[in-house]
Amino acid sequence: EMSAAVSHELNQPLAAMKTYLAGARLLMQRNRLEEALASFGRIDDLIERMGAITRQLKSYARKGQQQFSPFDMGEALASALSMMEPQLRQRQVQINRILPAAPVQVMGDRMRIEQVLVNLLRNALDATKSERNPTVEIILSAGETATLTVRDNGPGIEDLDSLFEPFYTTKQPGDGVGLGLAISSGIVSDLGGRLTARNGQHGGAVFEMQLPIMDSTEKTQAAE
Ligand SMILES: Nc1ncnc2c1ncn2[C@@H]1O[C@H](COP(=O)(O)OP(=O)(O)O)[C@@H](O)[C@H]1O
Numbered sequence: 411e412m413s414a415a416v417s418h419e420l421n422q423p424l425a426a427m428k429t430y431l432a433g434a435r436l437l438m439q440r441n442r443l444e445e446a447l448a449s450f451g452r453i454d455d456l457i458e459r460m461g462a463i464t465r466q467l468k469s470y471a472r473k474g475q476q477q478f479s480p481f482d483m484g485e486a487l488a489s490a491l492s493m494m495e496p497q498l499r500q501r502q503v504q505i506n507r508i509l510p511a512a513p514v515q516v517m518g519d520r521m522r523i524e525q526v527l528v529n530l531l532r533n534a535l536d537a538t539k540s541e542r543n544p545t546v547e548i549i550l551s552a553g554e555t556a557t558l559t560v561r562d563n564g565p566g567i568e569d570l571d572s573l574f575e576p577f578y579t580t581k582q583p584g585d586g587v588g589l590g591l592a593i594s595s596g597i598v599s600d601l602g603g604r605l606t607a608r609n610g611q612h613g614g615a616v617f618e619m620q621l622p623i624m625d626s627t628e629k630t631q632a633a634e
């Protein structure tokens with residue numbers, strides 16, 4: 411479970427910090443300053459890691475209740491892309507968007523869905539870091555469900571089974587703590603949808619977010 415994993419992940423560095431601190435104290439009493447300094451360095455890393463986890467959790471914590479209202483997925487995608495603008499400007503990434511002509515109405519907390527989109531896009535940007543022609547394709551379609559697909563031409567997913575587990579990451583400390591997909595899949599399933607991942611037939615990762623679509627009767631009810 412998410413909160414159990416989080417408290418484990420925060421308690422572990424706390425315990426380790428106590429150990430390093432006790433060690434540093436002893437080393438200082440014995441005038442072994444070099445070694446004491448190394449211990450302080452480890453403590454610094456642990457503080458850094460706890461800070462990264464807290465920041466990540468905070469960015470997903472929203473004040474108050476979830477806001478349930480109908481919104482257009484295409485608009486949520488546009489907001490997510492504009493939130494990513496600083497990162498996008500730093501890189502030469504080709505972003506291809508395929509959107510249907512008509513709006514795709516879904517019901518839910520738009521802010522949270524935007525956070526899911528930002529996380530998928532950020533992962534795609536990270537994954538294409540070493541590609542010669544980094545490309546991210548975003549496809550929105552409406553059928554039985556609203557489906558948003560994010561496809562990149564990076565190296566693909568290493569371990570499909572661990573992908574959604576809290577704290578699973580292949581990134582360097584400081585680049586990722588492995589909470590994005592765990593939180594994102596929670597957000598999507600809270601809205602009655604699902605977030606899935608696979609590797610593309612021609613390489614790269616493919617993430618698919620499906621959300622229940624709002625039909626016209628629901629739209630009328632929501633408007634009342
Ligand atoms: N587009 C992608 N291509 C390849 N691997 C990915 C992609 N997105 C996510 N992953 C893998 O899933 C892991 C977990 O992702 P996430 O939960 O967002 O945490 P983080 O980005 O902090 O590592 C990543 O470290 C990476 O190994």
Ligand SMILES: [Mg+2]
Nearest residue numbers: 529533590591
């Ligand atoms: Mg991520």
